[in-house]
Amino acid sequence: MIPTLTDLLVASIALAVPVLVAASGELVGERAGVLTMSVEGMMLTGAFASVVGATSSGSALYGVACGAVAGLLVGVLQAVLSVVLRADQIVTGLAANALALAGTTFGARLLLERGAPVPGFSRVEIPLLADIPVLGPALFRQTGLAYVLIAVVVLLAILTSRRTGWGLAVDAVGEDAASADRSGIPVLQVRFAAVLVVGLLSGLAGTQLALSEVHTFTDNMTAGTGYLAVVAVIAGSWRPVGVAVAAVVFGLAQALQFTLPALGVDVPFALLVMLPYVLALLAVAGFVSHSRPPAGLNTAFVRQGRAA
Amino acid sequence: MTAPTSTTTAVVPTPGDDDGPAAPAPAAPAGPAWRDRLLDARPVLVPLAAVLGALAVSTGLAALAGATPAEAATALWEGMVGTPYAIGSSLNVAAVLLLVATGFLVAHRAGLVNVGGEGQIAVGAVAATAVGTSLPSTVAAAVALPLLLLAAAAGGAAWASIAAWLAVRRGVSEVITTLLLNFVGVAVLVLSIHEEALLRQPVTSSETLPQSSPLVDAAHLPLLGLPDSPATAAVVLALVGAVVGSVVLRRTATGVRLEAVGRSQPAARRLGVPVDRLRFSALTTAGATSGVAGGVLVASVPYVLDEGLASGYGFSGLVVGLLARGSFTAAVGIAAALGFLVSGGINLQLAAGVPASITQIAESLIILGVAGTAIWTVRRTTRTRRPWWRSRTTGRTAARPAPEVAP
Numbered sequence: 001m002i003p004t005l006t007d008l009l010v011a012s013i014a015l016a017v018p019v020l021v022a023a024s025g026e027l028v029g030e031r032a033g034v035l036t037m038s039v040e041g042m043m044l045t046g047a048f049a050s051v052v053g054a055t056s057s058g059s060a061l062y063g064v065a066c067g068a069v070a071g072l073l074v075g076v077l078q079a080v081l082s083v084v085l086r087a088d089q090i091v092t093g094l095a096a097n098a099l100a101l102a103g104t105t106f107g108a109r110l111l112l113e114r115g116a117p118v119p120g121f122s123r124v125e126i127p128l129l130a131d132i133p134v135l136g137p138a139l140f141r142q143t144g145l146a147y148v149l150i151a152v153v154v155l156l157a158i159l160t161s162r163r164t165g166w167g168l169a170v171d172a173v174g175e176d177a178a179s180a181d182r183s184g185i186p187v188l189q190v191r192f193a194a195v196l197v198v199g200l201l202s203g204l205a206g207t208q209l210a211l212s213e214v215h216t217f218t219d220n221m222t223a224g225t226g227y228l229a230v231v232a233v234i235a236g237s238w239r240p241v242g243v244a245v246a247a248v249v250f251g252l253a254q255a256l257q258f259t260l261p262a263l264g265v266d267v268p269f270a271l272l273v274m275l276p277y278v279l280a281l282l283a284v285a286g287f288v289s290h291s292r293p294p295a296g297l298n299t300a301f302v303r304q305g306r307a308a
Numbered sequence: 309m310t311a312p313t314s315t316t317t318a319v320v321p322t323p324g325d326d327d328g329p330a331a332p333a334p335a336a337p338a339g340p341a342w343r344d345r346l347l348d349a350r351p352v353l354v355p356l357a358a359v360l361g362a363l364a365v366s367t368g369l370a371a372l373a374g375a376t377p378a379e380a381a382t383a384l385w386e387g388m389v390g391t392p393y394a395i396g397s398s399l400n401v402a403a404v405l406l407l408v409a410t411g412f413l414v415a416h417r418a419g420l421v422n423v424g425g426e427g428q429i430a431v432g433a434v435a436a437t438a439v440g441t442s443l444p445s446t447v448a449a450a451v452a453l454p455l456l457l458l459a460a461a462a463g464g465a466a467w468a469s470i471a472a473w474l475a476v477r478r479g480v481s482e483v484i485t486t487l488l489l490n491f492v493g494v495a496v497l498v499l500s501i502h503e504e505a506l507l508r509q510p511v512t513s514s515e516t517l518p519q520s521s522p523l524v525d526a527a528h529l530p531l532l533g534l535p536d537s538p539a540t541a542a543v544v545l546a547l548v549g550a551v552v553g554s555v556v557l558r559r560t561a562t563g564v565r566l567e568a569v570g571r572s573q574p575a576a577r578r579l580g581v582p583v584d585r586l587r588f589s590a591l592t593t594a595g596a597t598s599g600v601a602g603g604v605l606v607a608s609v610p611y612v613l614d615e616g617l618a619s620g621y622g623f624s625g626l627v628v629g630l631l632a633r634g635s636f637t638a639a640v641g642i643a644a645a646l647g648f649l650v651s652g653g654i655n656l657q658l659a660a661g662v663p664a665s666i667t668q669i670a671e672s673l674i675i676l677g678v679a680g681t682a683i684w685t686v687r688r689t690t691r692t693r694r695p696w697w698r699s700r701t702t703g704r705t706a707a708r709p710a711p712e713v714a715p
Contacts, residue, residue, distance in 0.1 A: 081676065081679070087681075088682065091421075091630065091675065092676060094423065094487075095672045095675035095676045095679065096672070098671065099669060099673065101668070102665040102668030102669040103669055109663040110372065224491050230484075268499050269502070270502060273495045274491065274492045277489075277492045278492060280488050281488045281489070284485065284488070285474050285485070286478055
């Protein structure tokens with residue numbers, strides 16, 4: 001079968017969904033002023049736990065629960081480090097990623113059998129809509145989990161928009177924690193919760209990658225996708241729609257790896273592998289967007305007078 | 309980024325740093341003498357506790373993998389120092405880590421965090437291989453080796469200079485750019501060994517591995533000549549690098565200027581220090597030493613460039629640099645310890661069946677332990693921090709709001 005534009009779009013959306021889900025979590029975290037570099041580790045841990053859960057129970061849904069809880073646990077670790085202990089957010093984030101990579105590699109040797117069947121999600125076609133030429137198959141032939149996750153992303157964007165109390169609290173805590181504190185917003189609780197949201201969504205993003213797309217766990221299977229999610233938040237100017245567009249662009253850049261060789265285009269594979277990261281570099285270098293990060297990003301909050 | 313794990317963040321208040329509550333750490337001036345001494349010893353005790361904790365967790369994990377603590381300890385010990393061969397290969401690993409850490413410390417003195425060791429190693433190794441495979445076989449080692457190492461340094465420096473340029477000119481955090489450049493750098497390595505037009509060895513059959521041709525004999529790093537030991541001249545090279553780095557940072561005007569930049573860019577700028585140029589050179593130097601590390605890896609057994617060459621060294625080198633807290637003496641010791649740990653971990657897998665990734669688990673736990681307890685070991689944690697991805701190159705720092713302490 002000769003791949004067409006449709007196939008490229010299908011692959012792009014498939015690869016964009018994990019980035020989108022993780023990035024929309026990261027967006028909430030960054031808006032609250034916590035830079036969570038451990039998205040990569042959360043995704044990998046989520047992917048690993050979901051595969052372990054799904055194979056040991058035989059149920060894909062149980063796998064999803066495991067993936068979500070695992071992401072949440074890494075989120076708790078990161079929240080304790082970043083919010084409670086006021087540790088360096090970048091250093092602890094990178095260390096948490098290293099821990100997740102080594103831990104899942106270690107765990108895979110012990111807990112996973114090579115070639116064992118992994119219960120996963122298969123694609124569900126939405127009647128009529130899936131027949132729309134070109135776009136239909138990409139958007140309306142996803143797995144059930146993907147539909148649910150996209151709904152979660154939309155719901156999260158609505159719940160944390162600037163029209164809700166939660167959204168305002170998140171922005172207040174991230175822009176000016178001292179003023180937020182004086183007006184009675186529990187700064188540390190909001191930030192802690194925001195990091196938990198990052199953990200939950202990143203864990204689910206890893207689950208989607210493992211159970212909907214790859215249908216197995218391989219060492220370091222996220223391979224930098226989590227960092228792309230962090231960059232997508234910057235490239236998207238800390239706005240949900242922008243983040244979604246950035247996630248789709250990264251998905252497209254990743255999809256070229258699989259589609260171009262199938263088309264017979266003779267581009268070295270390694271060039272295609274580096275493409276998303278080159279785009280990410282251009283994005284953070286400000287060649288794409290010029291915008292201002294939340295003022296309190298990567299700054300710990302401590303109230304005056306409290307013994308530290 | 310001013311990492312709270314570094315001693316440089318701890319002491320001198322920057323201008324514009326409104327003098328909020330002093331030491332948030334529980335300083336106890338009136339406590340009994342032993343307590344004072346205990347508190348003073350925190351910078352040593354905390355890493356020690358982190359190491360012990362990581363060892364305890366690792367022992368537990370090894371037990372999960374089916375090795376009794378005694379078996380695991382024996383296998384680890386054998387792999388670390390059991391044979392002259394083990395000691396030699398441990399030292400070789402330590403040399404690579406020390407090279408990466410030396411550059412990290414230089415950049416860190418200027419307030420820059422180089423996370424890009426892996427990419428710089430990869431590009432340095434590619435440059436070194438290009439030189440090492442294209443030299444005629446008659447060339448003398450005295451010419452070939454310096455050429456190879458220079459090429460490696462230039463490759464790593466060029467790679468880091470991208471991040472340095474973006475940091476200085478466009479104010480983009482070097483943390484995120486060096487991180488992303490890792491992925492691109494490793495892809496450059498993969499590209500160069502998959503294309504015959506680049507560095508791939510001539511493909512003669514479908515079983516030809518994607519790796520470079522072997523380097524010419526003259527470009528092989530000489531062994532140190534210890535009996536039965538694979539330790540190479542890289543060990544000496546890394547030690548010389550660390551000594552030079554230490555002397556430059558501690559005894560020269562350049563070192564003082566770098567420290568001024570690291571403590572406060574606005575203040576350094578007002579004193580007439582060429583801030584941008586120093587930051588650029590500091591990060592580029594870090595790239596150069598990591599590049600040399602890549603060159604050393606290629607110029608050691610089996611003398612070819614292959615896909616997994618850079619893996620893990622970048623992060624481990626960063627670990628050494630972070631734990632050393634600005635001290636080259638500490639860096640030498642920690643690099644040696646980690647080098648032995650990595651070799652021991654490989655034997656742990658071979659002899660006791662415990663996956664070798666257990667050493668990375670231990671490493672990252674140590675970092676989490678040390679970074680997570682910084683509020684108890686570093687006296688001042690609430691201070692002006694630039695936003696993480698816009699660095700303070702434009703002089704805006706002075707106008708930035710004071711630390712987030714409610715007045």
